[in-house]
Amino acid sequence: MAVGNSPFPVMPPLAGVRLGSAMAGIKKPGRRDMVVIALPESATVAGVFTQNAFCAAPVAVAKAHIERCREVHSAPRYWLINTGNANAGTGKRGLDDAYASCKALAEEAGVEEHQVLPFSTGVIGEPLPMERLLAGLAPACKTLSDESQAWQYAGEGILTTDTRAKGATVSVALSGGTVTINGITKGSGMIKPNMATMLGFVVTDATVEQALLDRLLRETVDASFNCITVDSDTSTNDACMLAATGVGAVVESDADIATFREALQQVMTALAQAIIRDGEGATKFVTLQVDGAQSRQEALDVAFTVAHSPLVKTALYASDANWGRILAAVGRAPVENFDVNRVVIDLGDVRLVEDGGRASGYTEAAGSAVMAQEEITVRIDLGRGEHSATVWTSDLSHDYVTINADYRS
Amino acid sequence: MAVGNSPFPVMPPLAGVRLGSAMAGIKKPGRRDMVVIALPESATVAGVFTQNAFCAAPVAVAKAHIERCREVHSAPRYWLINTGNANAGTGKRGLDDAYASCKALAEEAGVEEHQVLPFSTGVIGEPLPMERLLAGLAPACKTLSDESQAWQYAGEGILTTDTRAKGATVSVALSGGTVTINGITKGSGMIKPNMATMLGFVVTDATVEQALLDRLLRETVDASFNCITVDSDTSTNDACMLAATGVGAVVESDADIATFREALQQVMTALAQAIIRDGEGATKFVTLQVDGAQSRQEALDVAFTVAHSPLVKTALYASDANWGRILAAVGRAPVENFDVNRVVIDLGDVRLVEDGGRASGYTEAAGSAVMAQEEITVRIDLGRGEHSATVWTSDLSHDYVTINADYRS
Numbered sequence: 001m002a003v004g005n006s007p008f009p010v011m012p013p014l015a016g017v018r019l020g021s022a023m024a025g026i027k028k029p030g031r032r033d034m035v036v037i038a039l040p041e042s043a044t045v046a047g048v049f050t051q052n053a054f055c056a057a058p059v060a061v062a063k064a065h066i067e068r069c070r071e072v073h074s075a076p077r078y079w080l081i082n083t084g085n086a087n088a089g090t091g092k093r094g095l096d097d098a099y100a101s102c103k104a105l106a107e108e109a110g111v112e113e114h115q116v117l118p119f120s121t122g123v124i125g126e127p128l129p130m131e132r133l134l135a136g137l138a139p140a141c142k143t144l145s146d147e148s149q150a151w152q153y154a155g156e157g158i159l160t161t162d163t164r165a166k167g168a169t170v171s172v173a174l175s176g177g178t179v180t181i182n183g184i185t186k187g188s189g190m191i192k193p194n195m196a197t198m199l200g201f202v203v204t205d206a207t208v209e210q211a212l213l214d215r216l217l218r219e220t221v222d223a224s225f226n227c228i229t230v231d232s233d234t235s236t237n238d239a240c241m242l243a244a245t246g247v248g249a250v251v252e253s254d255a256d257i258a259t260f261r262e263a264l265q266q267v268m269t270a271l272a273q274a275i276i277r278d279g280e281g282a283t284k285f286v287t288l289q290v291d292g293a294q295s296r297q298e299a300l301d302v303a304f305t306v307a308h309s310p311l312v313k314t315a316l317y318a319s320d321a322n323w324g325r326i327l328a329a330v331g332r333a334p335v336e337n338f339d340v341n342r343v344v345i346d347l348g349d350v351r352l353v354e355d356g357g358r359a360s361g362y363t364e365a366a367g368s369a370v371m372a373q374e375e376i377t378v379r380i381d382l383g384r385g386e387h388s389a390t391v392w393t394s395d396l397s398h399d400y401v402t403i404n405a406d407y408r409s
Numbered sequence: 410m411a412v413g414n415s416p417f418p419v420m421p422p423l424a425g426v427r428l429g430s431a432m433a434g435i436k437k438p439g440r441r442d443m444v445v446i447a448l449p450e451s452a453t454v455a456g457v458f459t460q461n462a463f464c465a466a467p468v469a470v471a472k473a474h475i476e477r478c479r480e481v482h483s484a485p486r487y488w489l490i491n492t493g494n495a496n497a498g499t500g501k502r503g504l505d506d507a508y509a510s511c512k513a514l515a516e517e518a519g520v521e522e523h524q525v526l527p528f529s530t531g532v533i534g535e536p537l538p539m540e541r542l543l544a545g546l547a548p549a550c551k552t553l554s555d556e557s558q559a560w561q562y563a564g565e566g567i568l569t570t571d572t573r574a575k576g577a578t579v580s581v582a583l584s585g586g587t588v589t590i591n592g593i594t595k596g597s598g599m600i601k602p603n604m605a606t607m608l609g610f611v612v613t614d615a616t617v618e619q620a621l622l623d624r625l626l627r628e629t630v631d632a633s634f635n636c637i638t639v640d641s642d643t644s645t646n647d648a649c650m651l652a653a654t655g656v657g658a659v660v661e662s663d664a665d666i667a668t669f670r671e672a673l674q675q676v677m678t679a680l681a682q683a684i685i686r687d688g689e690g691a692t693k694f695v696t697l698q699v700d701g702a703q704s705r706q707e708a709l710d711v712a713f714t715v716a717h718s719p720l721v722k723t724a725l726y727a728s729d730a731n732w733g734r735i736l737a738a739v740g741r742a743p744v745e746n747f748d749v750n751r752v753v754i755d756l757g758d759v760r761l762v763e764d765g766g767r768a769s770g771y772t773e774a775a776g777s778a779v780m781a782q783e784e785i786t787v788r789i790d791l792g793r794g795e796h797s798a799t800v801w802t803s804d805l806s807h808d809y810v811t812i813n814a815d816y817r818s
Contacts, residue, residue: 053747054740054765089736091766124733125767190720190737231719233734234741310640310719310805311599314813324533325642327498328599331463332643338462356463357500358534396719401807404720405727 003277003285003374003394008165011151011182014205015247016040020144021157024136026129027084027122032157034136036105037079037201038144042246044210045069045076046217047117050193050238056088058118059239061098068114070210077115079201079241080105081158082122082133083186088236089125097128104134108141121160121186121199121237155184158199161403162188162278168270172263174256176249179206181263185240185271189280189404191230192308193238200225200240200271206260208244208251216261217242224268227300228392230279231400232308276392281399284316285375288391292342292382298335299389302380305333313396316376321367323352330380342383348376412686412694412783412803417574420560420591423614424656425449429553430566433545435538436493436531441566443545445514446488446610447553451655453619454478454485455626456526459602459647466496466503467527468648470511477523479619486524488610488650489514490567491531491542492595497645498534506537513543517550530569530595530608530646564593567608570812571597571687577679581672583665585658588615590672594649594680598689598813600639601717602647609634609649609680614657615669621660625670626651633677636709637801639688640809641717685801690808693725694784697800701751701791707744708798711789714742722805725785730776732761739789751792757785 018038027033039045047066049059069076080101087094102116109116120128143150155165171180187198208216221240242264244251251260277285288307293299306312309329315322326345331338345353348370352359370376427447436442448454456475458468478485489510496503511525518525529537552559564574580589596607617625630649651673653660660669686694697716702708715721718738724731735754740747754762757779761768779785 052737052740053742053744053749054736086733089733089762089766091764094766124731124737190734192741233718233720233737236733236737236740308717309642310809311642311813314810317810318814320814322533324495324498324645325599327463328461328533328642328645331461331645332601333462335462340462353498355500357498357503396810398807398810400719401723401726401805401810404723405729 002163003282006164006274006277008152008155008167009169011148011167011169012171012180013146013148014180014182014203014245016245017203018144018146019150019154020140020142021153022136022140025132026082032153033083034140035081035154035157036140036144037154039075039077039243040245040247041075043075043243044208044213044246045241045243046213047239047241048217048221050235052234052236054089054236056086056120056237057090057094057098058087058120059237060095061102062117062119062239065102065114065117074112074115076117077111078105078109079117079119081119081199083158083160084122085120085126085128086122086124086237087120087128090127093127097130100130101133105137108137119199119239121158124236151182151184158184158186160186160188161280162186164278166271166274166278168267170263170266172259174249174251174259175253179204179248181267183267183271185275187275188278189230190233190235191228191275191279192232192234193225193228198235198238198275202241202267203243203245205245205248206251207246207248212251212257213242213244216264220261220265220268223265224272227390228272228276229304229307230276230394273392276394279394280403281397282394283397284395286316286393286395287377288393289377289379290382291379291388292384293387294385296387296389299387300391302330302333302335302382303389303391305329307391307393310396316395317397319371321347321364321371323347323367326378327353344381344383346379411572412691415573415683415686417561417564417576418578420557420576420578421580421589422555422557423589423591423612423654425654426612427553427555428559428563429549430562431545431549431552434541435491441562442492443549444490444563444566445549445553446563448484448486448652449654449656450484450486452484452652453617453622453655454650454652455622456648456650457626457630459644461643461645463498463645465529465646466499466507467529468646469504470507471526471528471648474511474523474526483521483524485526486520487514487518488526488528490528490608492567492569493531494529494535494537495531495533495646496529496537499536502536506539509539510542514546517546528608528648530567533645560591560593567593567595569595569597570689571595573687575680575683575687577676579672579675581668583658583660583668584662588613588657590676592676592680594684596684597687598639599642599644600637600684600688601641601643602634602637607644607647607684611650611676612652612654614654616655616657616659617653621666622651622653625673629670629674629677632674633681636799637681637685638713638716639685639803682801685803688803689812690806691803692806693804695725695802695804696786697802698786698788699791700788700797701793702796703794705796705798708796709800711739711742711744711791712798712800714738716800716802719805725804726806728780730756730773730780732756732776735787736762753790753792755788
């Protein structure tokens, strides 16, 4: 199940960026499950990773390799991604396998081992099937191509329980010329990213120096991937990568940075929202907008408390305007000295709550009409400050239980 | 659905404690939905209540009436409980209705209005059906009785989505004679009590002075009702009441306090666990024991993070030994400077995790054998301190979604 119709976009080719994929039999036979993304030597690369203490072996290795590249002033040249196995909770053997994968691809591609960054997603706790993975490298490299179709194959090759490939592309005019940002992402369950997403790979042909690229990635992820939740579970393997090939226009002036930042935010938000629309078992796409908070963190706390409430999520699934569950969730959010008489809650354009109880003009018919929609906005004004936050989530359906009771993820 | 077979116990009568019930048509016709519990004039009474900022009108009124009783040195004499309507999110009208209910029962029973404490549970946000509620008071009072059967009717009369009445009784010998503690409770969903439970009513024939009673209630609730979760949602109406009739032996010496406390803890824990066994859609009863933490709060944080993980809960439902999900949940718990290499996780008597990954001796067959059981213990040793906590939870099943997508609670 998934909310709405979201065809994979046609991605413009980016000079020097090539994508390859293979059916290595890691996930299951006949399924694209390995992706290689090649970047030009001129690229700058930034990454953000999961804060889960049990972070996966590839996350540890990707971080170490990025650091090594920065020390020796070389660029990460290859991103190696497999689905079907997360290589997480695998101890020392997992680290050895991640390093060995990078070494094998580096030899195949003629670069240094630390210029390869590994990413894995899938079942936690099983050893990587190294024989199949290593055997898939040559076929994947043979298909390396900068054509649009290669982006779509890459989008498909990183999926787990996702029902569809997710991509976004934006082109924007800077002073030095037009640049393009292409991104793909995957994720459907175990989605409550913390400083990162499940897996996101974004590449632009702009020229962006390292410190600026790092900052732009952090800022745009904070307002996109860090504002979504399917089920409150932060994965061991979350990573979001951003590369600027350094081939096209330079992002340097304040005006260009602002323009580029906005375009990048568009791509990041579109990708993050695509994860929610394809959330496990999702039948609703829900926007939780919290205003009037004393801090952004307070607004986020309230939004996530509502977004994680199983009772709110099952009511959304049932299209039941059970606003009492939203009120109860807001009331248990970690807010100090919380005066609920100042809280206003709107469901779409229908006022639900004011003066500590049901709004006087509220009718069940009006509430039900909004709840019947596939895309729903809940706006909560705390009436105690100037800060806001927006969080996106899905509902809790029978299919969520079926998927997670059946799938060993 | 519910875990195991838990018949309602035969409650010994407590002198001066009478229970009445009625079918007032608040929940649905032909269903016991109103309960009156009468206490003797010699009783001391303690209560703990929900921390939800949107606390229900009856919670506010019960607190105010307890305070008033203490000011004028009189005892709360009646607990008035209805199911079918929570009288929460009902603003000023809800408060008026709660006060009016107390006043009507006080007149019926010949006590002061502030000697009646009101409790409501059921749908949030609908006004109390006052006509039916008031009409039920006389019939309920007519059935007041101190017999065992009256305890069972009371247990039935407070249920919402619960599938069965829940009671516990313990008798214990003190220096001044044997005393008995009887308790009933309700709760099945919206269960993550915070300093209180859904609704719990516990009465002893012991004599316990007010300050001691308050302390004993707080301490035993902290280790029972505050350690359970079905779905992480804290209700607007949680309350746990403890009354000591003052008829029987005095609890005063250190030895008697210790003996009485232990008996009270037994009752509280049995009631709290009964809620989990009857959790909405529950097919498993799960004990999460966290050891080796730097503080009790840290242990609780880890236990609740695992207990709230939808992925852990669906794996439990599926009897799938998907220990990677437990590991991922532990890893995202809010623990500072968390060295996962020191974490040991056991599923029953099977070691799952050590040295940052799967335990060397682990086999899928051994893990699956434990997961197939109806009652499961997960023990997590953080290896960084001396503090522990135990939390009880249920699984996340199709029936949970069905119950909450269908029921307007």
